[in-house]
Structures are given as structure tokens and as C-alpha cells.
Amino acid sequence: MTTTKYDPRILKTQHPVPGAPDNWKRFFTFNTDAKVIGIQYMGLALIFLLVGGLLAMVMRGELITPPADLVDPSVYNGLYTMHGTVMLFLFLFPVLNGFNNLLIPTMIGAPDMAFPKINAAAFWLVPVFAIVLLASFFVPGGPASSGWWSYPPVSIQNPLGHFINGQFLWILAVALSGVSSIMGAINFVTTIIRMRAPGMSYFRMPVFIWTAWAAQTLQLIGLPALTGGAIMLLFDLSFGTSFFRPEGGGDPVLYQHFFWFYSHPAVYVMVLPVFGIFSELITVYSRKPLFGYKFVALASFIITFLGLIVWVHHMFYSGTPQWMRNLFMVTTMLIAVPTGVKVFAWLGTLWGGKIRLSTPMLFVLGGLVNFIFGGITGVMLGTAPIDIHVGNTYFVVAHFHYIIFNTIGFGIFAGIYHWFPKFTGRMYYEGLGKVHFVLTFIGATLNWLPLHWAGLLGMPRRVASYDPEFAIWNVIASIGAFMLGVASIPFILNIVSSWARGPKAPANPWNAIGLEWLLPSPPPAENFEDDVPTVINEPYGYGLGKPLVEDQEFYVRRSMEA
């Protein structure tokens, strides 16, 4: 009955570290088990969330008063550059790859990834480029300080003239991160296409798998452009070429195209899996099937396609000709349609449900409200006349933090709480989780809501000092930022103490439907091992009374006995 499409030798390989799950040393080795790699990614990423958060709090300390008085402006510029870089390349991408590793094999019934060694190598590149990036704090002249865009010519000015400088290390780290992400993407896409359990046709895949697939496709298409651009920038910086240097006949705007061709889709790389998490969790905690599953699934790839043809909206005032501005404005506005389909589907799923406001659901609903808000300001920014006024101001900073923290960050916290029992085998503490949510929601709102007004009044982004009329918005924002710092305490306390001595988790604590919930908690190394279930129905069959797989009783019993 088990007709597997993948190489059966995968099952025969020796488990590299015996004694799991109690042997914690496996997390510090070149382990090829996707579930170990997933936790490696997430643990490391969460440490860098603290690093990036700390940098942010120094920035907010500087910005609590109008003049540049806490740190030198040159230091502020380095801090904001590193804050953005750490958060994107060392927190968000790794943490989402953590989810991919944990969830893709278990949700589709595969024993592991298609290329376990490439998978492990992709992970171990993360600490390598993390060290390269963080080392730049200690080189003469300090780290890169031209923003995470690193637009030339400012990024290739190299004031001290050293060969090894902060910007050099920054480009190296970003290029390595790109290599790591491409290795990950090849793995995830191959696994999804080739290793699904029998019976799991595309339209029986969970939405998280759809979104992960759509997102990783974007990585494969977009990253080569960024990596190429980064290599040319490195040559301009270090070897005197002039791809982007105007004195030598280069065009600085060309770099912006390379950069945004990837970096706009990068936002969808991050937000799509969070849409997946929203879809998984809203169904469980509303006890209802996903409203319009096929529409939601397909909308992911429509977002992928449209996401690739909107990048020029970051350059509306860079001297872009009118017809291009109009064209890219239309494509940008179109993205609202598939995104709206998803939002309305989640609302439809809530309707008439049996809603349970546990910590993961609170984070999902909070994230959803924030996403609707950030989506609306996104459409405003997409219209060129508005963008020409508020582009490059704090309105943009507020908008993208509403997406990247208040939506994506919330979705990540929701996912961590939801799947924590599955992959650690322990339950988290609900009370601490709720404290974490309340502090995070209030802190995030105080932090980013007021900054919209600062931007509307004309406060440029990336400033180390500002005119006194913007002070009020910045004081409130700084208080919110410090509150977010405090919010990390209950979270860390919860995760660490639950994992160490939390109550043992049952196989399916949320009474959820999905292949991963038919596995014991934590799942064994090869997941379903020799008995891969045959999927016979669409996911999220809450209240329909239809089994997800053939012989469901057998899997439920086995997961409980383990």
C-alpha cells in the first residue's frame, strides 16, 4: 500500500545522532534530519531576533529626542543598516526556513528533504555568514552604513580605503546568504513536487505547502539577480570597475533595478508562508474548513507572478519615465486582488466557527488586523502621486514594519506556539503566551502606528536627527519599541522552561487535521517510516466527518502509543 516515489534508500540511512530526542547535542552537529535542522534554524534565528531588536532599541533611544545625541550619526547609520540586515537575513529568512524544514516533510508525509546534505549545508552557511556580518562591527571604520539597500555611489565610497571594510563584509555575507537560500529553495521545491504521500494531489496539499512552494519559487527566480548585482557592487567597491559608478560611465540606477527585482519579491517570500500559517491556524481554532481552499491556494501563485513585476514602484521618484510609473502602478495595485481573496477567505472561515482564543489564535488575529492595515497603506504607497510625497519617509518605515513585524512577526510567533508541542513534545504555558501577546500587540501598535503621521508630515526615513515638530510621534514610538523589548521576556521564559520541564504533549493537542498531527510528538526521525499514509481528502475537513487518510484509526493509535 505504500507506493513511495522517492529513493527508498533514504529510509535505510543510519540516524546520525542516536538517542534523540533526549540527546541535545544533535543540534550542534552537521545533522541531516530536517526536524533537527528546522530547530537549528529557528533557535539561531531567534537569537538574532534579540540582536536585531537590541540594535533597534539603541536606534529608538537615539530617536527619542530630536538631535543626534546618544550616538554619532555615523554610528547610527551603521546601526540601522545592521538592524535591517540582521532582521532580514539572520532572523526572518532563517526562521521561515525553520518552518519549512519542520513542516514540509511532516505535512506531505515525506521521511525527510529530497537532499538532506544540501539542506544541512544550507543551514551551516547561516552561522558562517552571520560571523562574516558581525565581524564587520570590529573592522576599522565599522560596519556597512549605507542601509540594507546599499545603493551606490554611497555604498562604494569606502572612506578609509581599506580592502577589508564593513561594506565588503556586508556584500560577502549577503551573497553567501543568497547561496544558502538558493540551496534551501531547490530542496524545498523538489521535496514538495516529488515526495508527497500517495493520494496527496496538488489540491490536497495544506495551504502552508502551497505558500512555501510559491515563496521558494520566487527565491529561485529572484535571488540570481540580487547575487549578480551584489557581485558587481563588490567589484565596483574593491576592484575599481564602474558598473554603477557614474564617473566611469556606470549607472547607479541600474543597481536599484537588480536590487529590487529580488528585494521586492523577498517581501512575498516572507509573507507567503505566514499566509500559510494563518490558513492552517484559523481553521484549527475556528473548527471550520478553509473558506474557498482552492482560491486561497491558487492566489499564492498569482501573488508570486505579480510579485515579480512590481519592483519599479520602489523607484517612482528616481527619474523613472512616466509610462513605466503608470505600468508598475497598475501591477502593484493588482496584487491587492489575490491578497484580498486570502483575507476574505480567512474572514469567511471565522464566520460561524467555534473560535478559541488561545495564544496562537490571538497572534493570528492580531497579525491579520495589522495586515489589513498594512495592506491598505501599501495600496496608498502603490499610487505614484502619494508615493512621491510619502516615499522615503517614516510613512514607508511604518508601513513595512506593519507588514514585516506586525504581520510576519506575529505569524511566526503564532506558528511557534502552535507547532511547539509537535516538535518539542512539550506543552507551552498558555498564561505566559497571552502576556507575550498583549505586550507585543500594544508595543507594536505604539511603535509603528504614530510613525505614519511623522511620515505624512515629511520626516525622512534613516535620519539620525530630526526637526522638533516630529518629536511627539517619536517619543511614543520609542516607548512602544522598549515595550517590545520587554515582551521578549515572557516569550523566552515560556519557550525555555516549557521545553525543559513543560508537561508532555499528546500527539494532537489541538485536535487538528493534518498529516503532521498523525505523528507522535515529537515525530520519529523518518516521520511515517515504512507506513506512509494515503491521503483521501482535502485538508481542513473540520466538521465534515471525513477521514484525511486511509486507515486513519491506525495512525491515530500509533501516534498515541509512541
Add this chain to the structure above:
Amino acid sequence: MTSTTPKPKKSLPLRLIIILITLVGLNLIVSIQIARWSLSWLPVAASTAAPYVDGLFSLEVGMGAFLFIGCVGFILWSVIINRADKYDESDGLPIEGNTKLEIIWTIIPFIIVMALAVYSIDINGKLDTLGPKNKYDVADEQSPQAVATLDELSEIGPIEVISRQWNWEFVYPNGVRSSELHLPINQRANFLLTSKDVIHSLYIPAFRLKQDIIPGSVISYSITPTREGRYRLRDAHFSGAYFSENQTHVIVQSEQNFESWLELTNSKPLVPGLSPGTVFYQKRLSKGNKGWATVPPAPPPMVNDPGNPEETHEA
């Protein structure tokens, strides 16, 4: 599903319809109020472009508010009405979707955003006729005038706008150099924007206009101010260490005052102009050059009118 006792569940209860219409009506009233209020979130409007931008902004705020209040209201309502009891382990209504509804909420947003896009394209066109922006490549030793086509409709200019790390310089056709930008009210002024080093961005919030200045090219750009006053001109594109200090003023004057300023300033001797970066860099050097690496600021330009940076601005 085939049920043996078909229930007459076709019509929505009248009470629900009344409640729904009332709520939508309330949402509409609140959203229109927010849209009106939103105009006060912006700085004073001081150029011919501003009314168009503000109008579109207010419209989008209104539409956004309606959508946001509607969606969040729905979420709150669902959470309150459909909350599961503590020990209620049962499932919700097993609704898998509704194709008609899904098509409606694909098509209606499509129509709305496309209408918004067409409207914005129209405004884009209008803004362009108010002040065109054209980019021309310029070689190293070429003067901007030699390359760029000037705005034929302009009444003032071309005024050369030179941006540097970190100061602004404005050169008038009669040779007057100034650290602040003086403009006569209600006249279309043409600028030639150039940068001597990195990308800068000319941003005057009160005018609702922003234009990146790309080294290696010159941009012919036009603005018509409509309100007398003193406004902030900011560098909106990150340009290095003292980027945030790289700001000066735009002074919109009556034609008479502008002409007399131009004449008076022409007779003034050249003095070092406003260059906030220089001041900060000197301070840094005197403290032992601590901090992370930065290029030294460009020397202050020699100008006839160094301006008055301490004066308060309106927006």
C-alpha cells in the same frame, strides 16, 4: 447535501438586514469623517501639485478606513458571537466555500483597484503638466544647460540646484548663489538638478514633491508654489553620515519681494554658505574623530546669501 425535510431558509431575516445596513451606513459616515480629517495630517499645501495629491490621499484614506473598519468589525463580531465555550470541543459550520461569493470578492476589489489606478494615472498626467521631470545623462565636464531641455512653460529659471554631501546650493540665471531657495509665488520655476557625489533627493513636504538627484545625470524639473511662507527642503535619499542634517529652506515670496531679494543679493559678496555637515564634522574631529568611518563633508559652497537656518519654518 440532501435533506429529507427541506427547510425554508431562503430569505435572510429582516432584522439582520436592517442591522447590516445600519452598520454599513455607520461605517460610511465614520469613514467619510476620517477622510475629511485626514487632510489635517498633511503639512500646509503650498504648490499646484498639493491639491491633487491631497485629494487622492483623502479619497484613499476614506476607502481604506471603510475597508479596515468593516473587516476589523467583522473579526470582532465573529470573535464575540462565535467564541467556543471552555469545554466545547465541537466543530463549526462545515462550510467549504461559496463560489459565487469568492468570484464577487475577486471582481469587486479588481474593479476598485483598477479604478483607483486609472484615476492615479490621470493625476500623474496632471502633475506632469504642472511640472515635467526629465532625466538627461551628463558627462563629467558638461554643464547641465548644455544637455537638458528646459521647461518651455517656465517663468523663472532655470535655477541650478547642486546637491552635495552635505549641503545645497542654488544658482540663479543672473549668477546669484544662495543656500536657501527663494521662489516667487504662482510662477512656474524650472530647475536643473545635479549631484556632485552620491544620490540625493529634493523633497519639499509642503509642495508634496520629491525627486531623486542622480549623479551622472541632470534632471529638468518644474514647480509652481502657491503660498507665501518658509518651508523645509530636505534631502530624502540617504546620503551618508550627516544625511539628516542636509536640509535648508524654501522661501516663497511675492514677486516684488523676490525681485528685490534677487537684486540685493546680487550685490552681496560671496561668503561660505550653509553646510551643516561641516559643523558636525569639525565637532567630531575636535573630539578625536570617534565614531565609524565617513567621507569628509564637501567644503561649504561660496554663496551671496548664506540664509538663516535658525529661522522657524511652517512645514
